[in-house]
Amino acid sequence: MESRIDRRFEALRAEGRGGLITFVTAGDPDLETSFRLISSLPQAGADLIELGMPFSDPMADGPSIQAANLRALKAGTTLSKTLDLVRRFRERDNETPIVLMGYFNPIHTYGVDRFLRDAKAVGVDGLIIVDLPPEEDRELCLPALAAGMRFIRLATPTTDDRRLPVVLSNTNGFLYFVAIAGVTGTRSATEETVAAAVARLRRHTGLPIAVGFGVKTPENAAMIVRFADAAVVGSAIVDRIAAGLAQNGRPQPEMVDEVLGFVGTLAAAVRATPRQAA
Amino acid sequence: MTAIPETVPSVNTYRAGPDEDGHFGPYGGRYVAETLMPLILEVEKAYRKIQDDPCFHAELKHYLAHYVGRPSPLYFAERLTEYLGGARIYFKRDELNHTGAHKINNCVGQILLARMMGKTRIIAETGAGQHGVATATVCALFNLPCTVYMGETDIARQQPNVFRMKLLGAEVKPVTSGSRTLKDAMNEALRDWVANVDNTYYLIGTVAGPHPYPAMVRDFQSVIGQEVRAQMMEAEGRPPDSLVACIGGGSNAMGLFHPFLDDPDITMHAVEAAGHGLDSGKHAASLTGGRPGVLHGNKTYLLQDHDGQIVEAHSISAGLDYPGIGPEHAWLFDTGRVRYVSITDAEALDAFQLCAKMEGIIPALEPAHALAHVIRIAGDLPREHLLVMNMCGRGDKDIFTVARALGVEI
Secondary structure, eight states: OOOHHHHHHHHHHTTTEEEEEEETTTTTSSSHHHHHHHHHHHHHSSEEEEOOOOOOOOOOOOHHHHHHHHHHTTTOOOOOHHHHHHHHHHOOOSSSOOOEEEEEOOOOOOOOOHHHHHHHHOOOOOEEEOOGGGGGTTHHHHHHHHTTTTTTTEEEETTOOOTTHHHHTTSSSSEEEEEEOTTTSSSSOOHHHHHHHHHHHHHOOOOOOOESSOSSSSHHHHHHHHHHHHEEEEEHHHHHHHHHTTTSSBTTTHHHHHHHHHHHHHHHHHHTTTOOOO | OOOOOSSSOSSOSSSSOOOOTTTTTEEEEEEGGGGHHHHHHHHHHHHHHHHOOOHHHHHHHHHHIIIIISSSOEEOOOOHHHHHTTEEEEEOOOOGSSSSSSHHHHHHHHHHHHHHHOEEEEEEEEEHHHHHHHHHHHHTTTTTTTTEEEHHHHHHHHHHHHHHHHHHHEEEEOOSSSSSSSHHHHHHHHHHHHTTTTTTEEESSOOOOOTTTHHHHHHHHHHHHHHHHHHHHHSSSSSEEEEEEEESSHHHHHHHOOOGTTTOOOEEEEEEEEEEGGGOOOOOOOOHOOEEEETTTTEEOOOOTTTTTTTOOOSSSGGGOOOOOHHHHHHHHHHHHEEEEEEEEEHHHHHHHHHHHHHHBOOOHHHHHHHHHHHHHTTTTTTTTTEEOOOOBBSGGGGHHHHHTOOOOO
């Protein structure tokens, strides 16, 4: 089954450049603003959109994305409403891949089969579920793959060569390398670490490799795509959403444009970076 | 000719779990970020290794006897028995342990494991502060740096324990995210662990979290039930008829129950915190008021809304104020082996005061919930019925909370 994700990575390869993956939390700071933001991300230069499904206890996330989760929940975002955002996005854009990222419990509550059916119907292309390691593949991974959904794994600095084949089983779409051992939005990895890690991962898989966690600036993103197939930027974008909120939590008029402007600088840096031979 | 196995493995046991992936029926498992998986597997490997290691168990026994003060007494509560007019009530006096609660049993076990694994830094989460104090204590004993995560709300209501932890040399990190209680402290401890994978051991205080913690903590706490069996044989010449314990995460209850799970004649009651009442929405009764989900590395019953968001628990007892429950309890609940009941803040407060006046024991608010259930059922039980309640913690830490609830200024 072909997927927008596969097509997008093929297109990037043909263009000879790395991609930019942008993360925002669905419904942050509210559903309408979030929709405006998400629907403009491709034009601002996002090659793939990672959309966070808000959860009350995001234990792999740092303070920025924790706060984004709480804002989204406070604004009434639910998993149904997140799926509805995707549906509305797809009315305008049938090319840009959307990957939902989050934690398992809201999906468990929604019901796995119902979730996969609805997610597929609205145009979700893949899933990244932080708290479902390969040991729990029966929960969602295997049903998702059977439903034609891409199931994207995280590899981390603690994933050694013995563990890597386990991580690379039952997966497709791309491999997400978590560049640092830690939560989102904290430290950044060095160029040497990223280069070595990506080279090691390529020895084990032919999947495209995206690198995230601690990618904060256009320079960081450019450095990543010298080696990897895509750079993921999350907390740095979410921080700009937070910075654009008034005292009462409502977005200031220029917030969306400022966030998109930042995404534009990330995209420009990524697009101007020549690939190293993989 | 094919050999016929001499014995067919019995499926008729409640003590075989978890399976090798850490499941108790559909519950348990390892729902953690990939960064943590290699660590969890390492803890599991180390834990398997010590299970049959006589040196480890000799050392554990030494510290339990000479440092913790085990065995704790099994005490016949004569006045209470007379007052309630039914079952013979025994208290398992785990509040007499060093640091004043059952938590230390598990901490001694895990700190020995952490040392064996070569870990040089310990982190823990705490609600009431009892597990934090116990962890800080064993870290002082073995000269290991210790960081304890504690919700700001809990810090405010458990000041004495915060000060104790600091005296013991631990760093107490206030957690300001979410509801600022135990669940958020656990999130923060997991975040710390993900960022400090090389040297850090996460010393979980209850029978929850990713495999192998629920089984490991249960095993370290099972000393409670093992002692009860021997002590009751000595006191009455036969095993008890029923067991009662409070449950937050559920470690003291698992420790008391587990050795008896396959004794079909023994009834077990686990008491959840009903807070302001199960209908009020302000309670901590994950089993009787929640439904299955995934949080903190395991699948179990959780307090959650229609969207799968975790909701805040409420109990006057900080140690029961957790929106989840150990996965083995979830399974015992489904199978019906253990009866799960609940007690409100008000009932626990009454039991707290009764116990102080009638037995000269100031219980922690946690076992005051168990005691309130004992008060509810004991009078209807025959006089030869032997009931054991786990007095899992002492109440010194709670006197400020209780005074406030009673409108007394101290």
